[in-house]
Amino acid sequence: MNSPVTSRVSRATAVWSLVGLVLLTINLRAAITGIAPVLGELREAFGLSGAAVGVLTTLPVVCLGVFASVAPLVARRLGTDVAIAGSLVLITAGIVVRVVESPLSLFVGTVLAGAGIAMGNVLMPAVIKRVFPARVGSLTGLAMMLMAASGAVAAALAVPLDEAGGWRLALAIWAVPSAFALLVWGPLALRGRSSRPAETPARDADHSLLRSPVAWFVAAFMGLASLMFYVLMSWLPEIMRDAGYAPATAGMMMSTMMIVGIPLGFAVPVFAARLRDQRPVVFAVAAVMVAGLVGMMAVPSAGWVWVVVLGLGTGSAFPLAYTLLSLRSPNPSIAAGLSGMAQTGGYLLAGTGPFAVGVLHGATGGWNVPLVLLLVLVVPEAVFGLLAARPGLIRLREAKPAPRALPAPEPVR
Template sequence: MSADVSTISDRVADARMTTARRVLLIAGILLVAANLRGALTAVGPLMETIRRSEGLSAGQAGLLSALPLLTFAVFSPQVPKVARRVGMERLTWYALLTLAAGIVLRSVPVTGLLWLGTVLLGMAIAVGNVLLPALLKRDFPDRVAPMTSLYSVTMGVVGALVSGLAVPLAGVLPGGWRMALGCLAGLALIGFAVWAPQALGRQAQPVVPTVDAAGAPWRSALAWQVTAYMGLQSFGFYIVLAWFPAIMNDNGISEENSGWLLLLLQVLGVTMSAAIPLVANKMRDQRLLATGGSLMSLCGYAGMLVAPGLAVLWAVVVGLASGICFVLALLFFTLRAADSFGAAALSGMAQSIGYLFATTGPVLFGALHDWTHGWSLPLAVLMAAALAQAAVGLGAGRALTVH
């Protein structure tokens, strides 16, 4: 009898330990996600202040904004290879420490460190971008959709909060913009501490992928469709983020109200990021969502062109559409992969090419505006990209696996 009681007690203790580890893993994943946008979104509102402080030209400021995306493009394909050597947990842990170092270096008043710190934090964020879908595929195979919802919402909320608080913090902190950006290192260090049990308690495992994870995506038509979907939705999102307020200003809406509309757009995107994975998980495939969200974006862009006075309506439409398309792009990395290494390889490929393509968006859009002195041609290009995204979504949304 006492032996039975002892066995039951041991099982209860093991169950509690397993639950505690799982909660700690989820907390760690969400803290990693919380660090993937703030270091980037904080720069935009402070850019003019940084320009004046550092004596940057408009071109240099544009390069500073694009540098993290260029770093993603270069470094993302290398992440799966490194992860297979050192383990996904260890590499994620090192990335959080590198992120903290990059944020601090970016804030130090020494010539060149602004650029070096930006490159380092871009490399660190690339690791998190690529490996989070792979970790979800491996550790939550039956809960990929809700976990994707959780981490994408965390990214969006923290990114929006940091963006909104950047200027007020720069105004009250003794170091100005440097301290406002530098304090984000604290969030990275918290993530580093919480992730430590994962990195130290689980060694890199000799898992044999079910596909040639490093090479398979580059030879797969399905992987290229997922990549194109990722690139086109990022292309549109970064254009809207950069130019939506200017379009509204030129149509008689004040800068303050344009800013509020952009905030509304982003909040609605976060809302959809929470809901769509749960819906997508119950569907046979995601073609309807992928194509429907893209066509919804097209309608919003068309509305901005033909009826700019209905700015609130178009902010709502584009915001909802951007949330649908963004979270689907993330979800495809896990749904279309055979295993965690396949998810990492697909994520690395899609984010590398996708972000490289996305960097051209705001520049091309602005150049077309300067050339035509209007918004008709730029918005027409944006609509064409949304139409292409809808077509690609028919392929990326199929219930198939990359082989």
Template sequence: MLSRRSVTFILLMVVVGLNLRPALSSVAPLLTRLQEAAGLSPAAAGVLTTLPVLFLGLAAPIAPLLAKRLGSERALSAALLLLAAGLILRGLPLPGVLFIGSAMAGAAIGISGTLLPALVKRELPESADLLTGLYTMALCLGGALGAGLSVPLTEWLGSWQASLMSWSLLALFALILWQCQMPSTISHGMPQPPSSGLLKLLRKPLTWQVMLFMGIQSSMAYIVFGWLPTLLVDRGYDEASAGWTMAISIMCQLVSALGAPWLARMGSDQRPALLLVLFSTALGLWLLLIAPLAWKWPGAILLGLGQGGSFSLALSLLVLRTATSRLAGQLSGLVQGGGYTIAAIGPFSVGLLLQSGVHADQIAWLLILLVGVCCGFALLAGRTRQLDDQSGKLQVHRY
């Protein structure tokens, strides 16, 4: 039976999670409009879609330091405030603020996303992987709302600037709710060992296997967030239809985000589940971007199921591959920092490819090849291994 504290934390986790994707997914349906209104080239648009992901990766390793100084709860409050400020800034009619605000939002998401897995491991350690699925479902719902409502909000509010700024209201709501109801044990922030502990983690192949899996699957996700509507428009969709196709795909992520951790628990390790969701991602990309247009809805569904499951399992690996909440916090910072920095290459590369005249179907084949590479790291990261330093020495053992 869950305590009142646990239920409150779960609800707060969901509300915060809803805020960690609209900043990314709300831009993609408006990207063609932004290119026309702001005179952005495909390469500049690639920078715009890449900046949040890059700063997400650069900021993630800062999260454990903030948690040590401020406490995990207050650090998360600061991240939500930074997110709201970035969302407001990017819609102001000033030169360069679209890029600056996007970078601020990405940094805030990186800090928040790194803090939450360790908080989950601390608050409910026995169900950390399943709660990570619930948290991922909240992320996916936020992403779907950002993609689906972006164009309608532009029509209702009269401008794309107001549409982008409106998401700050959700961030401010989460900040107020978190401040009023956050767990009271500030002193239980994520304690950190000396920096040599991080170096020891980096020497473990398991750390790199999880990081590279996280990075490649995240790159796929942010390519979809940043460019899928543009690629669909290239195939003949109108702007609103492309946005809603992406929104439906992201909505389908809700199912696999919640269900993938349960599926992963059914076997002795996570490799079958990881390969299943990656195959679904590859097939969804093929149906959406290469097969006849009549297959768009099966493609959107399969892509959503694959990507939701991939991300949910990637976050689950952060808690499944660590024995303590402190190690989960450290691994989260390293894996998300390195992984999202790697992921930032994807959206920018797609922008360069489009500027070079590469067609959507050719890009799709490159993405499917990338999924195949990701399968190799899934086979390594999905094994039943766990980092543990409770003996005073960092070890990797089977469990």
């Protein structure tokens, strides 16, 4: 019987790696989600304009896209475990830097933390495949659940921590779990256990994916699903506060939205993978998002209802997008290339959302226009989702073989 742990990894190292994976995943959302509930306090402390606040909420998502493409290169040169340890160094340093009372430090620290989160987010699946090849599904599901749960906890505790010790405590507290995770990954990096770097697809496969319509459909669907999630994560507390809810309640609402999505991280991939055609799931997600956004505009007094509805929508769309990465790929190499393409392009697209919504809110002085924009964006999200969810696999064009050289003519005698 095959062991769930690869033979080249000792059981002790596997257990140590499992502990490291758990600690890594709980640090891949908290430094981002803990900002939104205290945006008002940060605006006052630093005198930030509406556009500056929009940039602050956009930076982490942009970093997820930009540094997603850097992570495999670092892992290939230094090893995956060393690269993950470096990502935790960046997360910890970024959290510490941004609590310095300086607008520059706030933005620089956010970039550092975002870069570390992006690298950890990309390299985590490589470790799971290398150390636990027989448990990819269960550990990936566990990782998604822990990421969602840690993000929800960070959002829920942000305002109470701010009230207890100020915005510095609310932001700085998350350096503790990241530093603790670094203590676990440090020995793995020093031992050089990562003999195989993160797997990356061949360059020719990357170019072929760029010519595949299905690959673009999946990437666009993931990008728009991410955009919806990060816009709501960044601005939902402010929307609820302006609707008359107390700051602590508004923070709990964002936390609730993310908590609703935790079980869906398991349920949606399992259900979607059993279907030959995932388009009914896309229809359901789009309908739920429309209901939540319209309800928030029409009946804001029922805010808790719409928060749960939006949690169902965003909590289903994101796992569905990740599931489509595998379902549309004919082999692991294409799946890896599609994942890198979708995460880089998708997160860069998603990064425009929080900034655009912040600018619209500042220009209009209300939330109806930004919410209408999100409602309009549900249409292309559904269209690309339906195209990506059609049965079938990505077909890459085979490279044309090089022409055979003609034999050299014999010399005339």
